[in-house]
Amino acid sequence: MDCKQAVSLMHSLLDDDLEQSSALELKEHMLGCPACKEHFHQLESTEQLLYGFNHRLQTPSPDLTERILKAIPEKQKQQAAWLKWVKRHPAITVAAVFVLVMMGSALSMWNADQQMIVKGQQLDGVIIEENKVIIPNGKVVKGDLTIHNGLAEVYGDVEGNVTVVDGRIFQASTAHISGSVQQIDEAMSWIWYQITNLFSSAPSAK
Ligand SMILES: [Zn+2]
Structure with missing residues (x-):
């Protein structure tokens, strides 16, 4: 057996996958060949390391x-x-x-897909855009106002509560809301x- 053959059989020996006669030949070669002996030891420790690593990965610590x-x-x-x-x-x-x-x-x-919904008893003079409700300066909205999925910009007066669901409210310095202002994020x-x-x-x- 030469060194090339010996090296090719080392993995099989480590895996216990070698015929007894070949295993004996390999061991005999390694006894007389320090280079192959050293190579085998390196292989052995690498395999042990890999085995330990895989073993730990496969069975995560139960505690x-x-x-x-x-x-x-x-x-x-x-x-x-x-x-x-x-x-x-x-x-x-x-x-x-x-x-x-x-x-x-x-x-x-x-x-994000939902359209803005505006609810109020009286919406005259209120500007409703695609995703924005504007209560202009000088306008008076009587009653409660509820806005879903939109921005409320208040410059005028609201005589009631303003509730914004999944939206935001901006109150200008000129704004006057007699009731309470509530912002609810439903999600x-x-x-x-x-x-x-x-x-x-x-x-x-x-
Ligand atoms: Zn050798």
């Missing part, structure tokens, strides 16, 4: 969650009862967060509601 939870201070752990639930149901928690994120982005896409409050609901009901879940 990973345990160690993460231990890293959290005791006091905080007691306060956060939902952590126990998360620990018991890691897959469900990950899935729930994933669904919430997906729904959040779906909602924002859906909102955000919906997601927030889902999250708080999940975690407030979580500890009682079995």
